[in-house]
Amino acid sequence: MLVVWDMPKTRRSEHVTLKTIAEATGYSVTTVSRALAGYSDVAERTRKLIVETAEQLGYQPNITARQLRQKRTNTVGLILPTFSPRFSDPFFSELLAGIGNQAALSRYDLLISTQAPGPDELEAYRRIAGGQRVDGLLIVRAREQDPRIKYLQEIGLPFVVFGRSHLDQDYPYVDVNGELGLHVLTKHFIGLGHRRIGYISAPPDLTFAHLRLSGYRRALEESGIGYDERLVVIGDLTRRGGAQAAENLLALDPRPTAIIAANDLMALGVMEALRRKGLEPGKDVAVGGFDGVPESEFASPPLTTMRQPIYEIGQRICQMLIRLINGEHLAERHVLLQPELIVRQSSGQPIPI
């Protein structure tokens, strides 16, 4: 009987390790390792032979082994709540762009994981951070009482936060002044003659929800208009959520003449809701947002918003994190940026007195 000795379909070719090269060249694994690492105490002849052999064999160092040994991964972690920010939130994609490109500059990779919010939230953090898969973590969408910050501080892993939290501890962060931002934005609409300005706030566990809301409130109170809680509803930061919230506001009598949303995505939803009711955004009801995502510019009408430099923030928190990982001192541990008012057509015309 003829046995056909099939070349096994190796799912992956046998891996070339330092040992393979050691055997091929007759040197020890140690020397091979040092030669490839470029140590100066290896004879030039030897180094050359080893390097050439390695190339010939297509050697690639096993990063996992190296990580285990060096206790260093050259990886930055980012864990996303499965909702908010949604992956496909343009806000998030800008942020990720900044983070990713900055990480690449320092030859860091990015480990991204997702985790549904809730009681198990820290699970992912324990797995990734506690499991030593990354050298540091970025925290986005900081919350009032943020267990993630507490946890990372506890285990002593470097991290940088986008946003602020109401904790006693000190931690490095970058944030945009949302209180000021909403104050400026609300004043803008007041300046246009609006007196009934609706506000769609964010989920109250998010720190920025309070800050932005209080900026809105302060502007109204300073202007002698006063704060009316009936004009404030909470949205979930999505477009659909913004539309729903807007419907509630539009059901008021008299209805608001302007609606501000805590983020652009909801503001876009507001415009949808207006249209569905036969109202024209920027004409029948003025609309304002917060973030300055690309869509805000292309919306029709283009959306008035407070721009925050999301891409740059991504770069910055990533850079800060890598510095921390390398034990460098941070010149600025707490960065508070000013958002910029961008007036577009959704502001509409000044209301005649």
Added chain:
Amino acid sequence: MLVVWDMPKTRRSEHVTLKTIAEATGYSVTTVSRALAGYSDVAERTRKLIVETAEQLGYQPNITARQLRQKRTNTVGLILPTFSPRFSDPFFSELLAGIGNQAALSRYDLLISTQAPGPDELEAYRRIAGGQRVDGLLIVRAREQDPRIKYLQEIGLPFVVFGRSHLDQDYPYVDVNGELGLHVLTKHFIGLGHRRIGYISAPPDLTFAHLRLSGYRRALEESGIGYDERLVVIGDLTRRGGAQAAENLLALDPRPTAIIAANDLMALGVMEALRRKGLEPGKDVAVGGFDGVPESEFASPPLTTMRQPIYEIGQRICQMLIRLINGEHLAERHVLLQPELIVRQSSGQPIPI
């Protein structure tokens, strides 16, 4: 002399390992490992003690060590050319959303790396794939002669491609029928009465560039209009690139009455360029795109486009990859989806004969 024995500022608290637990409980590392892994051959009493101790000490398994040992990472890799697709390309963010959420379903993490295109491109692949940091890779923006596909096939690492390549080898992919897509889209404009239809193509190393271009060409030839290469320019897939390309097309005499771009981002750039010249998109010049990114809907005027289900494609390629990693059989190794024509206002009105 009083020596103050400072508690060292441990950058991270000493790590609890199996050994720690072994010492604390008096059992061996082996037994601890098995107890925590839930093996049945551990005495219930023992198991309980070990599990409780582990919890008390806040044990987290070192994932790196586990990966090294098991030769499995539960991680899917994705390497992005530093340009095209830009991180902040909405197309990419949608895709990532699908990939990420699907990966999470199977409890996989995502390793994202960036690499400037060019001769060193394979470097990143060698590092990540050859370095065994991931169990499989996703390839996006397939090219005519795609060295990445060749390489991964060579080393035998599971991978799935979004797009197709012109290689002899067989490989699993998901793609959208771009030839058909541009045929449909071009016919749409021809149906509206257009005879001079400009086309902004994509960089020719990308496979889809040819497919879409040939769909455009076929539609023109079938309709007896004929293909005029002067009406075709190449753009770099960015908004700015689209605007530049459009300027070239608009300099023609007579200028095209419609302009189709190979992707939405460039089409949005076309609209910008039109406006800068005092022309109104959808009125003076019709505009069409490809992708169906969210911005296309919110553009003004809303953009006619061929929608591809990007999010779902992300899910799908990720799911296919995870199946491959698990050695499962793929029911469909080659998936070709049909894009869907979405007619919006940028199409304009039919041209009177």
Added chain:
DNA sequence: GTGAAAGCGCTAACAG
């Protein structure tokens, strides 16, 4: 039921 021993692939301390 439990433990000893081996080894994943790499690097680093230390000899010589």
Added chain:
DNA sequence: CTGTTAGCGCTTTCAC
């Protein structure tokens, strides 16, 4: 200059 030894933290035979 080079090799020996040790060990990162984990899992997996294989004995007992």
